[in-house]
Amino acid sequence: MNNRPYLKGFAAYLKLERSLSENSIQAYTNDVEKLFQYFEAHDKEITLNAITLKDLRAFLVWLNELGAQASTQARVISGIKSFFNYLLQEELLTDDPSALLETPKIARKLPDTLNFHEIDALINAIDASKPEGMRNKAIMEVLYGCGLRVSELTELKISNIFEESEFIKVVGKGNKERLVPIGATALKLTKIYIEEVRVHATIKKGNEDYIFLNRFGAKLSRISIFNLIKSLAIAAGIKKTISPHTLRHSFATHLIEGGADLRAIQEMLGHASITTTEIYTHLDRDYLKTVITEFHPRA
Known part of the structure; x- marks a missing residue:
C-alpha cells in the first residue's frame, strides 16, 4: 500500500493544528514509518482500515527484538497513537486500533548534571582571544543561566531581550512562548557580544534578529552547540558525557538544591506537566548530608 499521502497529511496536521516544530514532526513521521x-x-x-491491535502488539515485539529500549518503544507508540488520532479526525478510519495499546514501563533516569566548579571549568576553557570567544562565553552563560533547550538558544532573538526587566x-516546544529571567552575567556578556563583536559581522539575509551567529553570518545550528560543549568538556578535563541539555539539567538541579519553588522552575523550563519537573528533585548524597548536618537538631 502507498502510505506516502497519509504521512504527508499527518505532517501537515502536526504543523498546522498542533504547531509542532520541524524536529518533532520529523520524529513523529519517522515513528509511523517504522510501522510501515x-x-x-x-x-x-495491509490497508490502514485492516490494522488491528494484534498487529500493533506484534510490531512492538519486533521493535523489542531489534533491541529498541522501552523509552524508544514508548516514543514510537506515542507517534503511532497520534497518527491514528489524525486518521480518525479526517474520517479515514472508523476505529482506532491503537486505543488499547499499552506503553511499556520506563524507569525514570536521573539526568547527568555538573556541579558549580565544573560549570566554571567549562566556561573558563573558552579561549577569549579567538573571534568566537565572547560569543561562546555568552552562549554558555545563557544556556546555564536560563535553563534553555538548545533549539531555544539557537532561535533566541535580539528583539526578545528585555534588558530593563532582565527577561x-x-x-x-509547540511554539509556546514564555518569559525567563536572565542573570546579570549572562545579560552582560550577551550585550557585549551583540554590541562589540556581532556588530562587525556580515549578516546573512533573514538572520538579522538572531543573536548567535556563525562565521557565515547565519544563526547557529544545534549541532554546532553540541560540538562546542564537547570540545569545552575535553579542554576542561571533564570526563562525564555531556551535552547542551546537561546545562539545563544543572540549572534545574542547582535551583532545587538552593530551595527554589518547583512551580517556578516548571515555568522557567517550560514544562507542560509538573511531573516532568519533579525528576530534578533528586539531590546528591553529599548535599543531603550537608542539609542534615546543618539543620537537624540531632545531627
Whole structure:
C-alpha cells in the first residue's frame, strides 16, 4: 500500500493544528514509518482500515527484538497513537486500533548534571582571544543561566531581550512562548557580544534578529552547540558525557538544591506537566548530608 499521502497529511496536521516544530514532526513521521517498515519486512500488504491491535502488539515485539529500549518503544507508540488520532479526525478510519495499546514501563533516569566548579571549568576553557570567544562565553552563560533547550538558544532573538526587566522571551516546544529571567552575567556578556563583536559581522539575509551567529553570518545550528560543549568538556578535563541539555539539567538541579519553588522552575523550563519537573528533585548524597548536618537538631 502507498502510505506516502497519509504521512504527508499527518505532517501537515502536526504543523498546522498542533504547531509542532520541524524536529518533532520529523520524529513523529519517522515513528509511523517504522510501522510501515515492519509490514514491509514481513511481506504484509495491509490497508490502514485492516490494522488491528494484534498487529500493533506484534510490531512492538519486533521493535523489542531489534533491541529498541522501552523509552524508544514508548516514543514510537506515542507517534503511532497520534497518527491514528489524525486518521480518525479526517474520517479515514472508523476505529482506532491503537486505543488499547499499552506503553511499556520506563524507569525514570536521573539526568547527568555538573556541579558549580565544573560549570566554571567549562566556561573558563573558552579561549577569549579567538573571534568566537565572547560569543561562546555568552552562549554558555545563557544556556546555564536560563535553563534553555538548545533549539531555544539557537532561535533566541535580539528583539526578545528585555534588558530593563532582565527577561528574555523564549519560544519553546509547540511554539509556546514564555518569559525567563536572565542573570546579570549572562545579560552582560550577551550585550557585549551583540554590541562589540556581532556588530562587525556580515549578516546573512533573514538572520538579522538572531543573536548567535556563525562565521557565515547565519544563526547557529544545534549541532554546532553540541560540538562546542564537547570540545569545552575535553579542554576542561571533564570526563562525564555531556551535552547542551546537561546545562539545563544543572540549572534545574542547582535551583532545587538552593530551595527554589518547583512551580517556578516548571515555568522557567517550560514544562507542560509538573511531573516532568519533579525528576530534578533528586539531590546528591553529599548535599543531603550537608542539609542534615546543618539543620537537624540531632545531627
